[in-house]
Amino acid sequence: MRAVIIHAPRDLRVETVTVPETGAGDVRIRIGAGGICGSDLHYYQHGGFGAVRIKEPMILGHEIAGTVESVGAAVTRVAPGDRVAVNPSRPCGYCRYCLEGKANQCLDMRFFGSAMRLPHVQGAFREVLVAPESQMVRLDPSVPLAEAAFAEPLAVCLHAANRAGPLLGRRVLVTGCGPIGVLSVIAARRAGAAEIVATDVADAPLAIARAVGADRAINIASEPDALGPYGADKGTFDVLIEASGNERALVGALDALRSQSIVVQVGLGGEFKIPINTIVVKEIEVRGAFRFYKEFELAAELIAKRLVDVRPLLTATLPLERAVEAFELASDRSRAMKVQLAFT
Amino acid sequence: MRAVIIHAPRDLRVETVTVPETGAGDVRIRIGAGGICGSDLHYYQHGGFGAVRIKEPMILGHEIAGTVESVGAAVTRVAPGDRVAVNPSRPCGYCRYCLEGKANQCLDMRFFGSAMRLPHVQGAFREVLVAPESQMVRLDPSVPLAEAAFAEPLAVCLHAANRAGPLLGRRVLVTGCGPIGVLSVIAARRAGAAEIVATDVADAPLAIARAVGADRAINIASEPDALGPYGADKGTFDVLIEASGNERALVGALDALRSQSIVVQVGLGGEFKIPINTIVVKEIEVRGAFRFYKEFELAAELIAKRLVDVRPLLTATLPLERAVEAFELASDRSRAMKVQLAFT
């Protein structure tokens, strides 16, 4: 079968690899759709991020959905022909975090298409995937695989929403309208936010933020003072979901945040220089949010029931053999929100 | 009566001022003991901190206890002869924060001895204080006023403990062992922490941290790697109470903190450069804690019942007329933890 393999920055190849055997607890899937994620782009553009670097060829991809081809002898929950969304995370199930219900913090996590470990955990941009049943979420046959492949990034945002605490009636600011920001708008709306304001420095993603339900979308580059009025009486927003990974987005929003408001930092960045006295005096909480755990199943369920609608995010779908073109398109924020690969 | 008045950095004078009239809702108190706080020292040494600067002469002091001399006609809860701890904060009682139970975030707070407003709110280092009944907490006559004057800084630390969430069974790191750090050790112990480790860069305050119940007290200057072993398996501490206001204390502790641990930042500082990816990936929460609200009454009650013992913190008590000497002593961390003024 063919797979999308990163060898070095800008060296992405579609190559033939062998299909692993299907163990007793495994499921063999024909991948239907695979979304290109920001971390895939980091491997493609820079060979990694921070201390995480490609040290050997690695199949990319972890936002995927497909159709079951066959199952191992011990598999009971899915059957050939089933549509599935595939959870790319495989926690150990034994460590203290797994036993505390915090499997996303597992001490021995295997995550598709991640160079955190060596040997790297190979990813899922391939025609056929073999993975344990535990990673499969069975879908209603009516769910389009292209939508199901959004389960993973939506799960990230549902986890961010969970990290924010109850959102019913809250006023929410979302900074950064890439896929994670826009899906955070969707998650916050689904969770009952009363008002959602989104910011970005580009118009194209802001239009999509509006389309998925943001009450207001602000180009903070062209309207740098637009958050000013939200700063009256020690601020307006109960929650900031910071999805840009940009220090200025967080710091620039502090005045608009209420006392005792919550910042969920989901965007990765470098070092942030933070005026700590503002955090102290207004008693703001900054909470990291990383990946997801049981939110993956929830994401698949919300998509399947159309309780969320992810379709406005899908920019284009390119066939596997045009993977490089797809990665280039995905790298251009002015043209692309989410680009998917088709594998069949 | 005499009062301790700051005119400019290093220009602290004991001067005579007139006693205000006692309104119908007011209580007139003879002050017994007044503790010198870090913010008093900032006014003394630097004329303020950040944007808060002395613009007119201001009586300092807000950690006080005394004895009721007389009461206004409408006062019902205290009577002449009662011992009282005086809450230095007077929230408006009408703003949205007051009506949400977050009076420490009041939009119109008056806090004794604070230059945040102009005219400044005059402080309580004076022989006689007249203040509204709402600021009085009646004490059992057996409570020494010197201990009762710790109610205010203890309240700060109880508020920090409350901001941390339940501490029963938690492993707590306290960085910075000034009075706020040491009282945070006391608060965490009282709240049921299983293990408390304290750090500082000086030995004298660490000895007091140990005396009030820290399981371990580390001089992080002489043992810079001492927190290393706590970093195993993604960290040990559930909670960090950061009481130094020093960026290095927070950043240096991140590895020793568990995933999804909570940092309560109570120390004021400048800009902190924070590796945001660590916050994100370990899902750490950084929560500001500022002043207190109902914790003041709790502090007075815990002191009165000796459910906490603040006595190991009291370095020395100097009479009012030696205020400058007292401020100099209080400025020297190698010699002083908490210095109080006596007013009678």
Added chain:
Amino acid sequence: MRAVIIHAPRDLRVETVTVPETGAGDVRIRIGAGGICGSDLHYYQHGGFGAVRIKEPMILGHEIAGTVESVGAAVTRVAPGDRVAVNPSRPCGYCRYCLEGKANQCLDMRFFGSAMRLPHVQGAFREVLVAPESQMVRLDPSVPLAEAAFAEPLAVCLHAANRAGPLLGRRVLVTGCGPIGVLSVIAARRAGAAEIVATDVADAPLAIARAVGADRAINIASEPDALGPYGADKGTFDVLIEASGNERALVGALDALRSQSIVVQVGLGGEFKIPINTIVVKEIEVRGAFRFYKEFELAAELIAKRLVDVRPLLTATLPLERAVEAFELASDRSRAMKVQLAFT
């Protein structure tokens, strides 16, 4: 002006009363729509409930919206011509509950059309209402008053949802599909519930529960064992919103509830005989929910933004003069979900 006045059980009269003067802080409103609530029906049918009994003639009604006619000199937030939803609750703003953000538990609450106090607090089924500005929520002029009059019962259900904690992704059972049950379905869906099952003993309200978004609606009288399968592996539902006030609804649901699930008891009833060992061993939480506080503004905002759609609940609107007929219709669950009076 005319008003709807209860004199004794089944003695409901439309009578002429004088319009009170408009004080400096008051707003004078022409009422547009008023929904008949279960408590109105209790006064009509039985003269009250429990210890709360009509002791003097009382204007009924507290689910109302209208148009501002004039305002007192001190009013700033609304102006003549504005559409408003009127919050029927007027907490004191001074008691400890008000200052803790729990104004629905105010020690001195005045609630429209309630016989809890003597003299009773007169209600709002009247052509003209004069009330303090603080009870007014300004609406967009596009909002139909009939929908705005649902703000009050929706607020009850949003409060119940808030009492349940975060609902994003939760599986929710709602027992009892009167207006409160059905609006709880709406609230739970808005708050992100993944699955909602509703039960009742009558088909008509169940059909409406389905129409507003319940995944499944069960007639528990005709299908008494329908909850059985939800009891596997110690239960399915994370949350039960008990809106029937019927002991059997609560007790009959316990097996279907997960360990550590939450029951929000919003329906009033008499004595419930509860198998306490089930509560203990499964660690279920039973939480009362009573009225609302800031959820009223949220309800008005969600209705105005059509983030909830209350229209399927409205059975009929009758003019003021046919109030008795309206109350009779509202009393018949097989025909009516919510009956409103029109006042103009």
Added chain:
Amino acid sequence: MRAVIIHAPRDLRVETVTVPETGAGDVRIRIGAGGICGSDLHYYQHGGFGAVRIKEPMILGHEIAGTVESVGAAVTRVAPGDRVAVNPSRPCGYCRYCLEGKANQCLDMRFFGSAMRLPHVQGAFREVLVAPESQMVRLDPSVPLAEAAFAEPLAVCLHAANRAGPLLGRRVLVTGCGPIGVLSVIAARRAGAAEIVATDVADAPLAIARAVGADRAINIASEPDALGPYGADKGTFDVLIEASGNERALVGALDALRSQSIVVQVGLGGEFKIPINTIVVKEIEVRGAFRFYKEFELAAELIAKRLVDVRPLLTATLPLERAVEAFELASDRSRAMKVQLAFT
């Protein structure tokens, strides 16, 4: 070796049984002290409780501490000679509750000396116990085994305290002063409760409640109106820990509980008839608390550090061969709080 075996109500025998083999992951312990629990007494007096009945001879006992004799080849955390408290609960580690950090709700729990399963899980009142390493908590050699044997019932109470949420500064009522009630007083004090009132119908246990730190202990049989004054202004107590399993204790306390207060029901009982309107209108929360999970380790640590002092509870220690006498003594509340067996 000898063991204490229940055959039928009042038929308790000390008999000789064989010592099981020590598997690779097992630890072989010589039991030092074993406390007689209320459930042991139920088996002894009535053959069980509710639907749980002895269907075959069963060794009783689950409050134990001892000394390691030998360990299996795979054991790493304890060594011969170590003192250990033994956690009587062995959750499966695989079910959804175990993976949510709620192992006390495990779908496949094995708990020493419990007839819930058939074959029953044999208990630990025996001279030698062989059990998996995972159930061992290593103690400092200085900890007396008699104190360490309190880790289990203390863990129950720490879990109840955790179920109550943060207790720092809370006013706590404890109803029922058997060992669980008294240890709940200890747990609440350790967790920072500001005020603790305990009630019972007998004087002897109330004296012990006072000795371990209750601010007030009330004989509710001789002073049936003593809680009345706590009912002013909708109640005083933030938390009720109900440890009697008696309906009257819960119902009789409702007036004394604040609005939005929390009842932790830890005592098992039959059916409780509860005035549900009080629960609704005051928005009280009733939360079950069952056994414990990670609180066992905490209990052992708090005892070892003397952060709690359980010694006032120990009434008497009888040698194994006088087990029947020990059970009779433990059955008499006027004479006994906690009776332990000695095994060496």
